[in-house]
Amino acid sequence: MSGHKPEKDDVTGVDTTGHEWDGIRELDNPLPRWWLWVFYASIVIAVIYWILMPAWPGISGYTHGVLGASDRTNVARAMDQLHAQRGKGAEVLKTASLEQIERDPDLQAYALAVGQSVFGDNCATCHGPGGAGGKGYPNLRDDIWIWGGTLEDIHHTLTVGVRSGDPNARMSQMPAFGRDGLLQQSQIDDLTEYVVQLSGRKANAVAASRAAPVFAEQCAVCHGPAGKGDPKVGAPDLTDNDWLYGAEPADIAGQIYNGRGGVMPAWGPRLSPETVKALAVYIHANAGGQDK
Amino acid sequence: MTVVIDRTKDPHPDASRPARDGAGPVSVAAAARKKASSGGGGLYKPRTQIYPKRVTGQWRWIKWVLLGLTLAVYYITPWIRWDRPGGLPDQAVLVDFDHARFYFFFIQLWPQEVYFITGLLVMAALTLFLVTSVFGRLWCGYACPQTVWTDLFMMVERRFEGDRNARMKLDAAPWSFDKAWRKIGKHAVWLGIAFGTGGAWIFYFHDAPDLIRTFWTGDAPLTAYISCAILTFTTYTFAGMMREQVCTYMCPWPRIQGAMLDKDSLQVTYRYDRGEPRGPHKKTESWEGRGDCIDCNQCVVVCPMGIDIRDGAQLECINCGLCIDACDEIMDRVERPQGLIAYDTDFAVAERSAGRKPIYRLIRSRTVFYTLALTVVSAVMIWGLSQRSEVEAHVLRDRNPTFVRMKDGSVRDGYTLKIANRAFEDRDFTVTIDGLPQARMRTPGMPEGPLVVHVKADEVKAVRVFVSAPPETLTATSMPLHFRIAADEARTEVKTVFLSGVASAK
Numbered sequence: 001m002s003g004h005k006p007e008k009d010d011v012t013g014v015d016t017t018g019h020e021w022d023g024i025r026e027l028d029n030p031l032p033r034w035w036l037w038v039f040y041a042s043i044v045i046a047v048i049y050w051i052l053m054p055a056w057p058g059i060s061g062y063t064h065g066v067l068g069a070s071d072r073t074n075v076a077r078a079m080d081q082l083h084a085q086r087g088k089g090a091e092v093l094k095t096a097s098l099e100q101i102e103r104d105p106d107l108q109a110y111a112l113a114v115g116q117s118v119f120g121d122n123c124a125t126c127h128g129p130g131g132a133g134g135k136g137y138p139n140l141r142d143d144i145w146i147w148g149g150t151l152e153d154i155h156h157t158l159t160v161g162v163r164s165g166d167p168n169a170r171m172s173q174m175p176a177f178g179r180d181g182l183l184q185q186s187q188i189d190d191l192t193e194y195v196v197q198l199s200g201r202k203a204n205a206v207a208a209s210r211a212a213p214v215f216a217e218q219c220a221v222c223h224g225p226a227g228k229g230d231p232k233v234g235a236p237d238l239t240d241n242d243w244l245y246g247a248e249p250a251d252i253a254g255q256i257y258n259g260r261g262g263v264m265p266a267w268g269p270r271l272s273p274e275t276v277k278a279l280a281v282y283i284h285a286n287a288g289g290q291d292k
Numbered sequence: 293m294t295v296v297i298d299r300t301k302d303p304h305p306d307a308s309r310p311a312r313d314g315a316g317p318v319s320v321a322a323a324a325r326k327k328a329s330s331g332g333g334g335l336y337k338p339r340t341q342i343y344p345k346r347v348t349g350q351w352r353w354i355k356w357v358l359l360g361l362t363l364a365v366y367y368i369t370p371w372i373r374w375d376r377p378g379g380l381p382d383q384a385v386l387v388d389f390d391h392a393r394f395y396f397f398f399i400q401l402w403p404q405e406v407y408f409i410t411g412l413l414v415m416a417a418l419t420l421f422l423v424t425s426v427f428g429r430l431w432c433g434y435a436c437p438q439t440v441w442t443d444l445f446m447m448v449e450r451r452f453e454g455d456r457n458a459r460m461k462l463d464a465a466p467w468s469f470d471k472a473w474r475k476i477g478k479h480a481v482w483l484g485i486a487f488g489t490g491g492a493w494i495f496y497f498h499d500a501p502d503l504i505r506t507f508w509t510g511d512a513p514l515t516a517y518i519s520c521a522i523l524t525f526t527t528y529t530f531a532g533m534m535r536e537q538v539c540t541y542m543c544p545w546p547r548i549q550g551a552m553l554d555k556d557s558l559q560v561t562y563r564y565d566r567g568e569p570r571g572p573h574k575k576t577e578s579w580e581g582r583g584d585c586i587d588c589n590q591c592v593v594v595c596p597m598g599i600d601i602r603d604g605a606q607l608e609c610i611n612c613g614l615c616i617d618a619c620d621e622i623m624d625r626v627e628r629p630q631g632l633i634a635y636d637t638d639f640a641v642a643e644r645s646a647g648r649k650p651i652y653r654l655i656r657s658r659t660v661f662y663t664l665a666l667t668v669v670s671a672v673m674i675w676g677l678s679q680r681s682e683v684e685a686h687v688l689r690d691r692n693p694t695f696v697r698m699k700d701g702s703v704r705d706g707y708t709l710k711i712a713n714r715a716f717e718d719r720d721f722t723v724t725i726d727g728l729p730q731a732r733m734r735t736p737g738m739p740e741g742p743l744v745v746h747v748k749a750d751e752v753k754a755v756r757v758f759v760s761a762p763p764e765t766l767t768a769t770s771m772p773l774h775f776r777i778a779a780d781e782a783r784t785e786v787k788t789v790f791l792s793g794v795a796s797a798k
Contacts, residue, residue: 129692130693
């Protein structure tokens with residue numbers, strides 16, 4: 001790099017900055033005037049911004065700016081607006097029964113709209129945007145319900161949650177028969193064949209018959225002697241084609257071994273009562289309906 | 293004798309006749325051209341003020357009548373009432389943005405039907421093409437708002453400042469009380485008209501009697517005030533200040549018209565076959581061996597565009613015919629036949645100057661084409677309007693999940709059905725499905741079976757519909773499904789598919 005002595009470029013007749021890289025020298029052209037004005041204007045605007053808006057951090061706070069702009073107050077204002085906007089519909093939802101909401105076309109439309117938005121915010125993370133669920137997360141669109149599929153059942157499940165820690169939570173606990181050593185691996189294998197057979201599929205009949213007394217002793221308490229399940233205690237029906245943790249024999253054996261059970265939060269304490277009602281109507285309306 | 297007009301050359305070759313003394317008016321366009329080409333550069337061409345002289349005659353009279361008619365249509369239309377049932381607006385012509393409806397007397401259009409407006413615009417464009425190819429730029433000269441309002445503004449100007457010579461003198465004079473009140477008065481009236489123009493515009497978008505009250509109490513929508521302000525500003529500047537510049541520099545139509553016009557189009561034409569050679573004429577002199585044009589320049593001084601029509605057809609000419617009136621008056625005075633300047637075709641003038649009989653061809657391939665296109669579009673529009681149904685339905689199939697398998701093995705798909713009731717009374721639409729044997733349909737909160745949807749007048753209703761089919765009927769992954777929606781004579785059908793989740797049979 002050469003020194004800082006100005007040096008005229010022969011071709012353009014412009015002074016160079018004196019900077020040189022690999023034989024390329026930089027011309028010292030003046031800034032375009034418009035650019036300079038934009039630069040000055042930016043400085044002025046920045047100073048105006050400091051005065052108007054929150055800008056500089058201090059030791060015990062920050063400069064608030066004369067406009068008093070604050071994202072927190074903006075959010076609070078937006079929430080107030082939202083409540084005011086929802087106000088009338090929300091009032092009706094508070095007093096109407098779940099059946100009334102679902103049967104009245106206007107109320108239903110309102111509840112479906114609220115429910116859809118709340119579902120997307122809170123439920124879709126696990127149950128999927130359309131409510132079709134996934135492994136470990138029940139499908140909310142079919143007519144198979146672990147804790148019951150009527151409006152009241154859904155509303156209660158939403159309010160208290162499942163294994164949520166809420167004192168009234170839906171609570172069921174399948175023992176981890178394998179992990180806790182309650183059954184031998186051979187018994188679990190036989191039991192798997194028995195359960196496969198229950199669901200109407202082809203299974204090892206000999207192994208299944210060996211497992212019949214074990215099922216009656218260990219499983220029938222909750223799932224029922226015929227394996228039909230019981231929504232009152234949250235015991236799934238083992239005779240249908242819906243498997244929360246997988247339909248393959250290996251999946252079923254794994255479930256008997258580990259006794260998994262998912263957790264759903266209680267939404268009663270988190271959402272307003274009318275929101276939970278709207279959500280219950282939304283889920284029930286989109287499910288394969290259990291009316292009674 | 294044939295006169296060839298070459299517009300690239302000086303239109304007044306002075307060898308054949310006495311040189312102009314230079315004191316007479318020169319067309320403003322020519323002056324501006326000269327100014328622009330005489331160096332000096334700059335970013336824009338300076339405007340030379342045009343002082344059109346008052347003129348009387350048949351074309352001027354037609355222009356006054358059309359001015360009155362078009363302004364009347366513009367100001368009166370929003371006040372025409374049209375009785376509509378229920379809470380619907382009773383304004384005959386209303387663009388109701390708030391409720392997304394367009395009302396035109398007995399027609400009510402929804403936003404989905406904007407193609408009718410597209411069709412209307414296509415018809416308007418084709419009509420314009422047809423009229424232009426036959427009669428030249430009649431639109432520009434008689435009906436264009438720019439022309440109408442400029443005429444109106446010039447009339448006001450004349451009332452305050454007098455005719456051409458008085459105005460030129462006034463502008464050249466130093467400021468005085470007399471000049472000040474004339475100028476202030478003119479601009480005040482201009483602003484008043486401009487405000488009236490912007491004020492009338494907003495009545496097309498809101499109930500007029502209501503808006504005229506709320507506008508002054510400050511309760512009108514912000515858009516009304518902004519639209520009124522913009523229209524006031526554009527009317528004042530376009531019709532008062534910019535005038536011919538809007539036509540010459542801003543409007544695309546003068547460029548497009550080149551493709552519409554041909555040598556058989558009627559245009560305001562200087563009949564050079566009759567007029568040349570031109571020159572001053574004394575009353576006692578003979579007309580033998582010379583043209584009828586006495587070079588009085590009346591056609592130039594009356595021109596609102598500041599051009600000399602004797603230079604031939606040109607971009608600036610709006611075909612208003614004021615120079616015809618001016619010239620006819622002069623021809624009467626010198627006792628020559630009228631029509632030295634007239635609506636004529638380039639071809640006819642050329643034929644005449646070659647000593648042949650002029651031929652006028654109204655039916656040409658382009659006019660036939662425009663007429664045909666116009667007929668087709670109009671027919672399609674009328675057919676579309678007559679076929680317009682009062683019910684329209686759309687179906688949205690659930691994408692997530694695409695299908696749900698039920699406990700009994702049946703498969704259920706979810707749909708959102710949107711039914712638009714365009715009638716002015718409430719309707720109960722019966723929805724049935726077709727295409728899937730044994731399929732059942734239900735909507736939340738209702739028992740299974742045919743579905744009855746109550747849709748209020750002039751509203752859209754969305755319903756969730758679930759269709760389930762037993763497993764033995766499912767033969768393909770995707771099966772066609774029709775929703776039929778009917779209420780009395782209003783009926784429609786929407787097609788969708790039922791996704792079964794089974795593999796299609798090969």
